Amino acid sequence: MKQTPTWGIPYPEPDDPAAWGTELQYLAETTEALLHGVDVGYQNLAQPQSCVLTISGTQGPFAHDVLSTIDFDTTVYAPNSPYSGLPVASVVAGPAVLTPAVTSILDAGWYLVEAFIESDPTGTVTATSYRTLRISVFDNTSLPVAAVDNFFGKDYDTGTTTHSLTAMGLTRMSGNSYILVQFEHGNIASTVNVVNCRVSMTRICPLVT
Amino acid sequence: MSGTTATYHIPYPTGGDELCAFPTTTQGSAQAIDAALSSVTSAQSRLIVPPVVRLSLRTQTTLTLSPVNTLQNLAMVPFDTVDVDTANMSNLNLCPVGPITPASLPKGWYDVGIYVHTGTSNANTTNSSLMLQLVLGPQVNQASNWPYCFGATPGVRKYDGGSGNTDTALYLGGNVLLDPTKSATLPVFAVNLVKQGSFTGSHATDQLITFACCWMMWSRDQ
Numbered sequence: 001m002k003q004t005p006t007w008g009i010p011y012p013e014p015d016d017p018a019a020w021g022t023e024l025q026y027l028a029e030t031t032e033a034l035l036h037g038v039d040v041g042y043q044n045l046a047q048p049q050s051c052v053l054t055i056s057g058t059q060g061p062f063a064h065d066v067l068s069t070i071d072f073d074t075t076v077y078a079p080n081s082p083y084s085g086l087p088v089a090s091v092v093a094g095p096a097v098l099t100p101a102v103t104s105i106l107d108a109g110w111y112l113v114e115a116f117i118e119s120d121p122t123g124t125v126t127a128t129s130y131r132t133l134r135i136s137v138f139d140n141t142s143l144p145v146a147a148v149d150n151f152f153g154k155d156y157d158t159g160t161t162t163h164s165l166t167a168m169g170l171t172r173m174s175g176n177s178y179i180l181v182q183f184e185h186g187n188i189a190s191t192v193n194v195v196n197c198r199v200s201m202t203r204i205c206p207l208v209t
Numbered sequence: 210m211s212g213t214t215a216t217y218h219i220p221y222p223t224g225g226d227e228l229c230a231f232p233t234t235t236q237g238s239a240q241a242i243d244a245a246l247s248s249v250t251s252a253q254s255r256l257i258v259p260p261v262v263r264l265s266l267r268t269q270t271t272l273t274l275s276p277v278n279t280l281q282n283l284a285m286v287p288f289d290t291v292d293v294d295t296a297n298m299s300n301l302n303l304c305p306v307g308p309i310t311p312a313s314l315p316k317g318w319y320d321v322g323i324y325v326h327t328g329t330s331n332a333n334t335t336n337s338s339l340m341l342q343l344v345l346g347p348q349v350n351q352a353s354n355w356p357y358c359f360g361a362t363p364g365v366r367k368y369d370g371g372s373g374n375t376d377t378a379l380y381l382g383g384n385v386l387l388d389p390t391k392s393a394t395l396p397v398f399a400v401n402l403v404k405q406g407s408f409t410g411s412h413a414t415d416q417l418i419t420f421a422c423c424w425m426m427w428s429r430d431q
Contacts, residue, residue: 002236004243011239014232024235031242038249045256110261110293132378150420151324152378168380169324170263170424172292204426205258208295 001026007034049107050202052076061122061191062183067134070117070181070197108207113137113151114168115181115199120161123190128156130186133165135199140176148172157187162195172207211237217245260296260315262308264288265422269328272416286325286421298425308425314389317430321423322382328417376419386431 001010001023009030012023053072062068117133133153138146153167181199185192211220211234220237222230265288272284285306291299298308 004239007243007246009239009243011236012232014229017228020231020235027235027239034242034246038246038253041250041253041257045253110263149422150326151380152326153380154376154378166380167378168322168382169422170261170322170426205261205293205295208258208293 009034048203049109050200052198052200054198055194055196058193058195059197060193062185062194063191064129064186064188065184067132067182067184070183070194070199072181072197072199076198107203108174110170110204110207111173111201112168112170112204113179113199113201114166115153116164116166116197117153117181117183117194118162118164118196119183119185119192120163120195121157121187121190121192125157125161126187126189129188130154130156130184131163131165131192132184133167134180134182134184135167135169136180136182137171137173138178138180139172139174140178148177170204174207217241219245255315258295260298260319260427261424262294262296262298262426263292263422263424264299264301264308265290265292266418266420269420270418272418284416286418286423288421288423292422296427307423310387310389310425312390314387315427315430316388316390317386318384318428319387319425320382320384320428321425322380323421323423324380325378325421326419327377327379328419384428 001019002013003010007030010023010026012020012027016023052075054074054076055070055072056074059070060068113135115133115135119131131154135149135151136147137149139148149169149171151167151169151171153165155163155165157163179199179201181197183194183197211226211230212223213220219241220234222234226234266286267290270287272286287305288301288307289305291301296314297311298314300309303309
């Protein structure tokens with residue numbers, strides 16, 4: 001039985017008519033397996049590894065000039081991700097958006113990460129006090145664990161109560177990375193609550209240089 | 210005489226074939242399937258590893274800002290590191306201020322983004338703004354030796370809204386249609402930091418950049 005050079009698809013040989021039926025079966029089965037691989041590949045491209053997480057309620061109050069971590073507790077969207085079938089707690093356990101245990105089964109690659117936060121002082125607003133949103137990307141594959149990337153959103157309250165910030169970046173994630181979303185403010189006059197926060201990440205491509 | 214399928218022209222035996230022609234026909238089938246798979250997976254590979262580039266500025270750098278905000282007085286962020294480049298979209302020697310788009314790139318829509326974290330080096334108290342610029346044509350009076358830095362079309366502008374004497378983090382993003390096959394346009398985008406208002410203090414025109422990165426990635430064909 002011979003095979004094609006690229007994909008190894010078998011085909012019958014003239015001198016063994018008795019085996020033609022079996023060899024044709026191999027041809028069909030090999031073709032089917034190859035087509036299945038292509039099909040899976042396209043499915044992954046149509047729904048890349050991604051997730052959208054939010055908080056279910058207000059978090060805080062947070063004191064000024066303290067970097068505070070947001071605890072996500074709601075999975076909004078996680079199709080075709082290795083963690084899509086996992087309990088929410090597995091996805092968001094602890095302060096990290098994606099725990100090392102979970103992200104170890106994520107495909108390594110370049111990911112687009114985005115976060116949105118809405119904050120609201122509990123009392124008096126300090127004029128032009130800062131608000132900071134920070135996305136930190138950590139890589140657990142090497143010690144000491146250090147942030148691979150930090151993407152900040154920073155702005156200054158202009159007298160309104162609620163204030164929104166966004167941050168985003170394209171970042172490298174190994175198969176053992178996780179991200180933190182943190183908030184800090186300079187509102188000396190009162191503490192500040194985080195009333196809304198959302199983070200998303202989408203795989204763009206494999207790790208290539 | 211064997212038949213062939215309509216799309217991929219895969220041969221198959223028919224009732225009129227001689228029995229001895231069966232191996233030849235099925236060999237043709239296997240080879241046609243082989244070629245079709247190669248074609249399909251080649252198209253797929255472009256989606257698996259699309260054109261993506263990320264440049265970053267990892268060495269803290271102080272830019273000298275012009276008090277006159279014009280296209281001829283841009284203070285561009287000089288990126289020093291290529292973090293990822295899947296399609297020859299960077300050449301820091303020729304163009305350190307952003308990605309380049311060689312003619313080999315597909316014509317289509319691209320997502321672009323920029324992130325800049327500024328430091329506290331300057332002593333004045335004016336607001337600053339960040340402008341993302343997509344360069345689309347030759348720019349005269351460009352005060353640099355970068356041959357690929359051509360005319361700019363202002364993109365989005367954002368103010369830090371606070372005192373200029375503090376750190377600021379800004380990002381911008383967008384989706385643009387590029388035709389890299391038109392070499393005359395050679396589109397690149399550059400990052401411009403401009404101070405607004407009066408300039409005071411001993412380092413009024415200095416602006417420390419602690420980190421910056423920009424990215425561009427193909428999102429779909431036109």
